[in-house]
Amino acid sequence: MERKRSDIIADELEGLILEGSFTDGARLDEVQLADRFQVSRTPIREALHRLTQSGLVEQVPRRGVFVRQPGPVELIEMFEVMAELEAVCARLAASRITEQALEELKALNVRCLDAVGQGQSDDYYEMNEVFHRMLYRQSGNAFLEQECLRLHRRLKPFRRLQLRVRGRLSQSMTEHEQVVAALEAGDGSAAASAIRAHVAVQGEKFHHLMSSLRPAAE
Numbered sequence: 001m002e003r004k005r006s007d008i009i010a011d012e013l014e015g016l017i018l019e020g021s022f023t024d025g026a027r028l029d030e031v032q033l034a035d036r037f038q039v040s041r042t043p044i045r046e047a048l049h050r051l052t053q054s055g056l057v058e059q060v061p062r063r064g065v066f067v068r069q070p071g072p073v074e075l076i077e078m079f080e081v082m083a084e085l086e087a088v089c090a091r092l093a094a095s096r097i098t099e100q101a102l103e104e105l106k107a108l109n110v111r112c113l114d115a116v117g118q119g120q121s122d123d124y125y126e127m128n129e130v131f132h133r134m135l136y137r138q139s140g141n142a143f144l145e146q147e148c149l150r151l152h153r154r155l156k157p158f159r160r161l162q163l164r165v166r167g168r169l170s171q172s173m174t175e176h177e178q179v180v181a182a183l184e185a186g187d188g189s190a191a192a193s194a195i196r197a198h199v200a201v202q203g204e205k206f207h208h209l210m211s212s213l214r215p216a217a218e
Helices: 005-019 030-037 041-054 072-096 099-118 121-138 142-162 168-185 188-199 204-217
Strands: 057-060 064-067
Touching: 005 030, 005 041, 005 142, 030 041, 041 057, 041 142, 072 121, 072 142, 072 168, 072 188, 099 121, 099 168, 121 142, 121 168, 168 188
Parallel strands: none
Antiparallel strands: 057 064
């Protein structure tokens, strides 16, 4: 299925912001962006709306759209909450997941492993998103699923970025396999621990993430 032009633009803008081409507080002008990407203003507006949902930019009434980079404390707090929410999903899913969903998660892991072998972090991330969304759904708790999806959207740019750190793809892959093994065994505690460690950005992972963001903050 062909991706929408607005999604492609949103991904490119996301990369430019995180790489520092647009600094924190910079105004993103629709007309200039439309000219830059050779499109009408409609896909630009859609792309900016998506970035607003993720919190990477902020819409200020009567002023425009501005880049907003979260500080290190805010970022680690969000990842801590995300890790705990996903841990609850995994614990519940261990006793509620369907056999079909379990097989689909295994199939996703096979595709993820292929992306790791090719060093394709963006391809891996797209399948990684499906993996996590399936986990939310298999918790069997619709409210929890919606809360996870909301925060997942907020953290999407940073979750994608940390996968580009050297060695992180293979590490993430191993963590995926641990999650699925725990789910298959029906071990809620092990599933929760595995996904918590997978999502949390503490220690070395957080250091690498902040180092990647440093050019955007300078």
